[in-house]
Amino acid sequence: MHLSLDERKLFIECLDRIKNEIEHPVDNHTAEIVASHIQVLLDYLSRFYERQFITRRKVNSDVLTKFEKALKEYYADGHGKDGVPTVNYFAEIVNLTPGYFGDLVKKETGKTAQELISLRIIEFAKQQLTATDDDISIVAYDLGFQYPQHFSRMFKRVTGISPTQFRKQISIGYN
Template identity: 50%
Template sequence: MENIIKLETVQEYNKLLGAETLHPLVSITDFSKLKSIKHCQKNFGFYCVFFKELECGTILYGRNKYDYQEGTLLFISPGQVAGVNDGGETLNPKGLALMFHPDLLYGTPLARRMKDYTFFSYDSNEALHMSERERQIILNCFREIQEELEHAIDKHTKQIIASNIETLLNHCVRFYERQFVTRELVNKDLLCKFEQILRTYFDSNKPNTVGLPSVAYCAEQVHLSPNYFGDLIRKETGKSAKDYIQLFIIEKAKELLTEKDKTISEIAYQLGFKYPHHFNRIFKKTVGITPHKYQTQYM
């Protein structure tokens, strides 16, 4: 089993790097002030936003490899594993890391919003690649947080830092939306692949053996994380990937209901529903009438 260093606190990571900690729950670490960084796999107990200024080779993130490009942001959430155990080290590293513990967010508006920043669950090959203007905006956000950290801690510190982090993350949401748009042709190709995955799924025996197709299954077929895949589909169609799958299933159900030689229960099981009443409920909610009533219209 590979040796993975478990880092519960921001201070533990800074100690590993040989960097100073100004606040126990949040830190900005400037890698250019370090002589080197030893390579190791780490299990993070806090959020990290890594800004990579220069290309620095390949890193393992989960099970995937990723070659950093200049001006890239990578996001890590508590419980994720990143790094590589190759016995090496990076000399004269560049870039910045924002680390903040979930405890910092308690009692702030940001605590409720963290679930909306789905890019913390993107795979590393789905990192944010920024323009020069976008890089400067992000660097300004880092500077604002650092300046507050250098201020004496008082009753306002937590709210100000949390607000600055929220501003940074909101910019990242905007930049990701731009990234989706600039890759629109790729996204349209993805939508075609999504349709094909669903058609192939229902042409196979999977509905009987596995059940209904999941967003995770479809994302895996195109080598994307479920969150990134879902965000791309929503951007392209205005619907969630889950809703898109459900609408596909309803259209497939309509097709089967017009064949007349199958009962409602047989169709439900053929589509992958465990229980016919579940199929009935979803069909009526989507179409406005029961499957039985729909079927009788064609009899």
């Protein structure tokens, strides 16, 4: 987490309050006061975590640009044989933890990283289904799916139609 100097100061003050309360003799109020201080600390941490997505727009934008570039290059560079790309794969590319990366993508785009990956996979699938007569299972394997039915399910979830129906619509459009 990225903290400003003031935020670090607040964080340390909260920890000091908790420490001071724990070091005093225990009475009927100790547990409640410690719990309250911990809750305040957690509230501040939530605020700081969410704020960094607002205050670091330029950095976040750079991360998204890098992610989008890597996403486009994944299949162009022949990585489909390595499997379907994952959030972890792209988080590693942009040097972030998967959780933080996912939060950043969601805050910046309104979509989860997995949704964006799925949309890109479907774009590639549509290109392949349009440009070739390859069997649906071949297209699925080329995109990194171990099982063609997983590909078909994703395709239908994203587009509302099956890959076969998509192909039929394309062929009707060309006639």
